[in-house]
Amino acid sequence: xxxxxFDESTLLKKIVDSVKDCVKLCNxxxxxxxxxxxxxxxxxVLLVSLLVGQTAFSEYRCDRDVTLGxxxxxxxxxxxxxxxxxxxxxxxxxxxxxVMTIFxxxxxxxxxxxxxxxxxxDSEFLKIDDMEYDxxxxxxxxxxxxxxxxxxxxxxxxxxxxxKDSVKFTSEGEVGTGSVVLKPYxxxxxxxxxxxxxxDNPVDLTFGLxxxxxxxxATSLSSTITIKLADKTPALFEYKLDVGGxxxxxxxxxxxxxx
Amino acid sequence: xxxxxFDESTLLKKIVDSVKDCVKLCNxxxxxxxxxxxxxxxxxVLLVSLLVGQTAFSEYRCDRDVTLGxxxxxxxxxxxxxxxxxxxxxxxxxxxxxVMTIFxxxxxxxxxxxxxxxxxxDSEFLKIDDMEYDxxxxxxxxxxxxxxxxxxxxxxxxxxxxxKDSVKFTSEGEVGTGSVVLKPYxxxxxxxxxxxxxxDNPVDLTFGLxxxxxxxxATSLSSTITIKLADKTPALFEYKLDVGGxxxxxxxxxxxxxx
DNA sequence: ACCCTCGCGA
DNA sequence: TCGCGAGGGT
Numbered sequence: 177x178x179x180x181x182f183d184e185s186t187l188l189k190k191i192v193d194s195v196k197d198c199v200k201l202c203n204x205x206x207x208x209x210x211x212x213x214x215x216x217x218x219x220x221v222l223l224v225s226l227l228v229g230q231t232a233f234s235e236y237r238c239d240r241d242v243t244l245g246x247x248x249x250x251x252x253x254x255x256x257x258x259x260x261x262x263x264x265x266x267x268x269x270x271x272x273x274x275v276m277t278i279f280x281x282x283x284x285x286x287x288x289x290x291x292x293x294x295x296x297x298d299s300e301f302l303k304i305d306d307m308e309y310d311x312x313x314x315x316x317x318x319x320x321x322x323x324x325x326x327x328x329x330x331x332x333x334x335x336x337x338x339x340k341d342s343v344k345f346t347s348e349g350e351v352g353t354g355s356v357v358l359k360p361y362x363x364x365x366x367x368x369x370x371x372x373x374x375x376d377n378p379v380d381l382t383f384g385l386x387x388x389x390x391x392x393x394a395t396s397l398s399s400t401i402t403i404k405l406a407d408k409t410p411a412l413f414e415y416k417l418d419v420g421g422x423x424x425x426x427x428x429x430x431x432x433x434x435x
Numbered sequence: 436x437x438x439x440x441f442d443e444s445t446l447l448k449k450i451v452d453s454v455k456d457c458v459k460l461c462n463x464x465x466x467x468x469x470x471x472x473x474x475x476x477x478x479x480v481l482l483v484s485l486l487v488g489q490t491a492f493s494e495y496r497c498d499r500d501v502t503l504g505x506x507x508x509x510x511x512x513x514x515x516x517x518x519x520x521x522x523x524x525x526x527x528x529x530x531x532x533x534v535m536t537i538f539x540x541x542x543x544x545x546x547x548x549x550x551x552x553x554x555x556x557d558s559e560f561l562k563i564d565d566m567e568y569d570x571x572x573x574x575x576x577x578x579x580x581x582x583x584x585x586x587x588x589x590x591x592x593x594x595x596x597x598x599k600d601s602v603k604f605t606s607e608g609e610v611g612t613g614s615v616v617l618k619p620y621x622x623x624x625x626x627x628x629x630x631x632x633x634x635d636n637p638v639d640l641t642f643g644l645x646x647x648x649x650x651x652x653a654t655s656l657s658s659t660i661t662i663k664l665a666d667k668t669p670a671l672f673e674y675k676l677d678v679g680g681x682x683x684x685x686x687x688x689x690x691x692x693x694x
Numbered sequence: 695a696c697c698c699t700c701g702c703g704a
Numbered sequence: 705t706c707g708c709g710a711g712g713g714t
Contacts, residue, residue, distance in 0.1 A: 326515075326516040326547075329512050330549075350552075351506075351509050351551065351552055352509065352513065352533070352549055352550050352551040352552055353549070353550045354513070354516065354547065354548065354549040354550075355547060355548050355549075356545065356546075356547040357545070357546045357547070357548075358543075358544065358545050359543075359544030359545070360544075361543050361544050361545075369543075371543075371544075
């Protein structure tokens, strides 16, 4: 039996909304440690890896491992049925054919329950190796989101060049060219505003803005984003959950051009 | 070489947004005194005349006159890429094929640059004579905007009758009739709330609300609007820029009806 | 161009 | 806590 209770329904709502635009169906793998999801987007380019640690729940119990094959579109609709401050509990049997979502109002005596039919979804669970990266950037997630939104007006590709004292984002298109240059910067008062660059080797990589645009849907999950880059290697874009866990996106750079 | 730096990107944003709904393409004429634009709206009825004086810039330099043919739609997108408080600098060569827009964050080490391809736009530069008008009205721009918004629900035309002690706006349509009457009024504490009428001759004129609706897009540029009217003469609607300059609209009254 | 959502201020 | 304004998405 799985029983996971969130203190507020917003967390799960944000998580599902962060992913549902690029992944329609996925397996929630529930273990005693929490819930993980691995999925590729519909074009099989972007790899999504989610961990909701058991610390993210106010109560959590998972007697034996269980896999919930969920249609995120429908699940998202269900989650929106609660009020943001409601307790949200996920419930499933050991061999479930459905998952129950229960909302409880904190003050009032109001309980709502929604059961969602599960699906059988094949997916190999990929073992993702911990990698060495050439560069690790830590920056405000909202700032990264703005850069992606602004530059996607100009072309389909975003080039990222990191040197020891700057990060440069560039997009070149028909009507014009845009670039944003960030210098590492430490804000004492608001550390989440800081831009931090750890660099072993400079990198010069290009990514599809279509996919980056899916990635930034997760902006509300964390005030900062960590970007790990290495030549000819899928980049890692990570949003850490305050309460324990993360949402990670792996995206391979474009190879073909100019070399 | 042209180099014009605004202390805040909002001013240019407001100016472009005020005009781009009625004018798609226009020439920015840059001289040592500042930047002027003259253009007619797509239906060739409304004449727009902009002056951004060099005092509007925190730094301004224009070695020789240069004309920048700009697609306002694209330009508006670029200007939105800055944050409102950023410095905004326009840069162009002497014979440019593009104009560069540079944003600089005031605190952080962030610089973004956007280059926009220029276009070749024909437009005669019209000499607009200083006119004698029968009536000059000065009033809060927001109040004028509300009158236009409210009365355009009723018909396509707005009638303005000015007598020595009142200004009457009327719109008569199928479903009903509306009118707003203003008396001249002086607010000592908030002069920008005053309604001021200088009248040499009474006027009774009618304008197309479609065009007035374009004009009021400029409301945020100034807390007051100056309206100059004379019989059978294009009316002048002027928003003065605090920092030096103006945005003027010239609109001919309707003739044919009822006389 | 219009509608919806999020953030900030009262 | 509610309302208003701004920004982003469809």
